[in-house]
Amino acid sequence: MSIQTNSVEIGKANKRKYFLEKVSSRVFLICALLSVISLLLIIGFVFYKGSHPFLVEGYSFIDFIFGTDWVPSEDKFGIFPMIVASIFATIGALIIGVPVGLFTAIFLAEIASKRLAKIISPAIQLLAGIPSVLYGVFGLAIIVPFLQNTFGLAKGQSLLAVILVLAIMMLPTIVTVAETAIRAVPNTYREGSLALGVSQIGTIFKVVVPAAKSGIMTAIVLGLGRAIGETMAVILVAGNSLIVPTSLTDSVRPLTTNIALEMGYAAGTHQEMLFATGIVLFSFILILNFVLAKISAKGGN
Amino acid sequence: MRQLKDYVLRGLLWLSVLLSVAVLVMIVGYIFVKGMNLISFEFIFGDYSPTGGGGIWPMIVTTIYTIIISLVIATPIGILAALYLQEYAKQGRLVKLIRFATESLTGIPSIIYGLFGAVFFVTTLKMGMSIIAASLTLTIIVLPVIIRTTEEALKTVPQSYREGSLALGTTKLQTLYKVILPSAMPGILSGIILSIGRIVGESAAIFLTAGTVAALPESLFSSARTLTVHSYLVTQESGDIELAAAVGIVLIVIILGINISATLISKKLNKATNK
Numbered sequence: 001m002s003i004q005t006n007s008v009e010i011g012k013a014n015k016r017k018y019f020l021e022k023v024s025s026r027v028f029l030i031c032a033l034l035s036v037i038s039l040l041l042i043i044g045f046v047f048y049k050g051s052h053p054f055l056v057e058g059y060s061f062i063d064f065i066f067g068t069d070w071v072p073s074e075d076k077f078g079i080f081p082m083i084v085a086s087i088f089a090t091i092g093a094l095i096i097g098v099p100v101g102l103f104t105a106i107f108l109a110e111i112a113s114k115r116l117a118k119i120i121s122p123a124i125q126l127l128a129g130i131p132s133v134l135y136g137v138f139g140l141a142i143i144v145p146f147l148q149n150t151f152g153l154a155k156g157q158s159l160l161a162v163i164l165v166l167a168i169m170m171l172p173t174i175v176t177v178a179e180t181a182i183r184a185v186p187n188t189y190r191e192g193s194l195a196l197g198v199s200q201i202g203t204i205f206k207v208v209v210p211a212a213k214s215g216i217m218t219a220i221v222l223g224l225g226r227a228i229g230e231t232m233a234v235i236l237v238a239g240n241s242l243i244v245p246t247s248l249t250d251s252v253r254p255l256t257t258n259i260a261l262e263m264g265y266a267a268g269t270h271q272e273m274l275f276a277t278g279i280v281l282f283s284f285i286l287i288l289n290f291v292l293a294k295i296s297a298k299g300g301n
Numbered sequence: 302m303r304q305l306k307d308y309v310l311r312g313l314l315w316l317s318v319l320l321s322v323a324v325l326v327m328i329v330g331y332i333f334v335k336g337m338n339l340i341s342f343e344f345i346f347g348d349y350s351p352t353g354g355g356g357i358w359p360m361i362v363t364t365i366y367t368i369i370i371s372l373v374i375a376t377p378i379g380i381l382a383a384l385y386l387q388e389y390a391k392q393g394r395l396v397k398l399i400r401f402a403t404e405s406l407t408g409i410p411s412i413i414y415g416l417f418g419a420v421f422f423v424t425t426l427k428m429g430m431s432i433i434a435a436s437l438t439l440t441i442i443v444l445p446v447i448i449r450t451t452e453e454a455l456k457t458v459p460q461s462y463r464e465g466s467l468a469l470g471t472t473k474l475q476t477l478y479k480v481i482l483p484s485a486m487p488g489i490l491s492g493i494i495l496s497i498g499r500i501v502g503e504s505a506a507i508f509l510t511a512g513t514v515a516a517l518p519e520s521l522f523s524s525a526r527t528l529t530v531h532s533y534l535v536t537q538e539s540g541d542i543e544l545a546a547a548v549g550i551v552l553i554v555i556i557l558g559i560n561i562s563a564t565l566i567s568k569k570l571n572k573a574t575n576k
Contacts, residue, residue, distance in 0.1 A: 012396070017472050024474050028385035031378045035334075035403040038441045042409065042417045043563055049420055062498060103317030120322060121563075127325045127555045131502035133533045134549045136329045141542045175321065201307040229410020231505040232533045256412045256505070256521065263419060263509050278416045289408045 046282060050275035053077075057269060064276060072262070072270040079277055081244045085159065085252035086228060086284070088245055089238075091171060092163035093227045096221055100167070101174030105134050105219070106165065107177070109182035110204050128172035136233030139165035144237055153249055158238030160248040165237050166230060170223035177222055181215020182208060214295055221292045228284055231256040255281045332553065336546030344547065349515045357548060359517045363432060363525040366459050367507070367517065368500050370436035371443060374495055378440075381449030386448070388457040414438050415509030422562045423510055430512035430524040439503060443496035448575060450495060454488020455481065487566050494563045501555055504529040528552055 011292040059077065067078020104124075108117045141155075143164050148156030172194040183207050209216070239251025240261060255260075258282075259274050266274055317458040347356025382399075390396045418438030428434040458481050466476040482489075504527075512524030513534060526534065535541045 017474075021472055021474055025385075028340065028381045028389055031381035032385040032390070032399050032448075035382065035406055035444055036379055036399055038444070039402040039405055041405075041421065042413065042441075044416055045420050045425075046413060049416075071558050100317045100320055103314050104321040107318040111311075116554070120318070124321065124325065126557065126560055127329070129502065129560060130328075130550075131529045131532075131552050131556070133504050133536075134332060134552065135328065136534060137536050137542060137549060138331055140536060142327075142331060153572075168328070171321055171325070198521050199307050200302070202303075205310065205561045223409055227408075229412065231410070231412045232508065232529075235535070236536055256410065259412050259416060260505055260508060263416070275416060275420070278413055282413055285408055285410060285413075289405060289429045290407075295449045298487040 007125050023231040028135055043282075046275055046278050049272055050277075052281040053272045053276065055271055057206075064273070065280070067246060070258075072266070075269070077273040077276075079255065079258070079280065081242055081256045082253055082258050082277070083280065084244050085162075085238075086254040086256070086281075088159060089162045089166060089234070089252065090224060090228045091249075092159070094220070094224060096163065097167035097170040097174060097223060097227075101171045101219070101223065102178055102216065104171070105175045105178035105182060105216075106209065108207065109179045110200075121176075124172050124175050128176060131235045132169060132230055133236075133280070134233075135165055135169045136236035139168075139233065139237040147249070151249055155239055155251060157237055157251055158249045159238075159245050159252045161237040161239075162234055162237035162252060162254065163248070165233055169230060171232065173226055174219045174223040177219035178216050180285070181212040181219065184210045184215065190287075217295045218292060221288055221295065225285065225288055228288070229256060229281070231260050235260060239257060316533070324518035331552065332546045332549040335543055336548070336550045339547035340550060345551065347515070351515065355518055357531060357540065357551065359515060360526055360528045360531045360548070361551070363511070363518055364501060364527045366432050366525075367436045367439055367511070368497055369528060370521070371439035371494060371500055372493060374437070375440045375443045375496065379444050379492075380451050380482075380489060382444075383448045383455060385453035387452050388473075388477060388481070403448055406441065407445045407449075411442065411503055411506040412509075414442055415506040418506060418510035427523060429498060430510065431522045432511055432518055432525050435507045435527075436464025436521075438506050439500050440501065442506065442562040443499055446496050446499060447489075447492050451485070451489050454485040454492070457488065458484050487569050488500065491563045491566045494559050494566070498556055498559045501552065501559070502529065503527075504533055508533070 054061045054064070062081060064077055065083070066080050067076065068080050069076040069078050070081070089212060108121055112120065139161060144156035146156070147153060147158060147161055172238045189211055190203055190209050193207040194200070198206065224282045224297050233255055235257045238257055240257060241251035242253055243250060255277055259277055262270070263274055304547060344356045345361070346358050349355040349357065349359050387398065388448060388492040390399075415438070418434055422428050422434035423430055426434075426436075462480050462484060463476060466480040467473070471479070495544050506528050508530050511526065511530070513526045513530060514524040515526055515531070516523075518525040526549055532545045532552070537547070
């Protein structure tokens with residue numbers, strides 16, 4: 001009798017346990033799915049809002065991309081100058097930031113003494129965490145007046161100022177990621193090359209760097225992502241003029257700054273066009289992510 | 302000839318590292334030199350006055366609110382999501398999809414998050430420009446960070462812990478709660494600390510969702526400005542670099558504190574796993 005009630009109670013307790021197990025694994029799954037849901041919501045809302053003028057209101061997407069006039073009050077929405085500004089600024093920042101960042105990473109991983117690297121590497125990592133606004137403040141206070149005086153400009157806020165600020169901002173990212181990649185190259189590579197009589201520098205550039213290629217590419221793409229998406233720091237140094245830049249000293253308005261500058265007061269079609277600007281920016285990032293995925297898949301092999 | 306090339310390359314390496322370090326030292330140095338004069342007890346704990354001379358207490362409070370709210374939401378969700386990915390899920394399509402989504406979220410620029418927050422939380426859910434709308438947007442921004450660091454921490458928990466616990470007749474849930482989570486705690490903590498850094502440094506997304514009102518927030522539904530947004534606005538609107546730099550000092554000190562505690566915790570973690 002008592003054995004029976006006992007086993008019934010154990011059965012009950014077990015049932016509760018199994019029930020809890022089942023419920024909790026469902027809850028965990030739902031939490032994990034939240035990131036998928038968030039991504040879908042973000043893409044859904046931005047694309048829904050941004051495609052509305054073209055699908056419903058009859059605006060031409062071609063005119064939007066290749067139009068050179070952005071005058072919301074006159075119903076003119078062309079973002080060609082901003083696309084050009086974003087691309088130029090990003091490429092310019094890459095031209096300066098990648099060699100400096102990569103060489104710094106090589107130095108820290110291969111040439112610097114352990115003690116020196118232990119001081120510099122964490123300092124550079126820390127700089128990756130500094131709010132990007134502060135890079136903009138620095139750019140406005142130092143880089144902009146410097147350019148103004150050096151080139152005798154009426155206004156130092158220019159494409160070149162944006163390029164310099166973005167190059168500085170991507171440095172910590174590139175250095176940190178590339179350094180990790182270079183350090184991960186097995187020592188046997190170096191020893192083998194040195195044993196063949198190749199100099200240290202020759203070994204670094206002909207053996208170690210090629211071996212760390214995929215990690216270095218990842219570093220560059222991550223730095224690129226940071227540059228193309230940066231907003232507040234860029235507003236401070238870009239000048240924000242709506243022209244297609246023809247020289248480094250032109251005042252520019254990249255895609256991101258257009259959104260941030262006008263979102264506060266935009267309404268109706270104007271606001272939807274800012275979302276459309278967001279779609280263009282989003283497409284750039286998606287292409288980047290795709291490239292990054294390709295690179296890391298290659299690195300896996 | 303070859304030797305010459307070596308010398309040139311070696312010189313370029315030195316030049317690059319000097320340039321990087323010099324620029325970065327210059328930025329931090331400039332912010333400190335320029336802003337130090339303004340730093341005082343009054344500046345940090347005083348109320349803001351639009352005519353100048355006021356403090357930044359409202360922005361500090363707003364920043365703290367955004368940190369607390371977004372972490373209170375993102376931490377449990379992120380940890381449970383990581384537990385699912387590491388301890389429950391069978392590797393397959395669904396896990397691949399979740400990982401792809403998490404990685405994609407990491408790559409989205411903050412201005413896009415701002416656009417989304419502005420149309421979803423501010424307009425569609427009728428929260429208005431507010432601390433709560435900004436915090437919810439930030440929640441999505443830091444969620445991938447917490448998921449990834451928690452996953453890494455869970456990976457370091459030895460398989461024998463799980464087997465030992467399950468062999469004693471515990472359920473999976475009990476093993477998670479009493480064995481796995483405690484030993485993964487330091488890693489999870491450092492993930493949370495990293496998220497604080499991300500929240501403190503964020504500006505564009507907050508600018509579009511919390512607005513710019515420079516006053517102590519009355520409720521979570523008030524518009525308010527964080528430290529980064531304040532630093533941006535005083536530079537953009539009044540060109541007050543000195544004030545922006547002083548706010549910058551506060552930000553850098555916070556980031557420094559965050560980094561140091563993260564390093565200490567991960568050191569503790571290493572010690573614990575090496576035992």
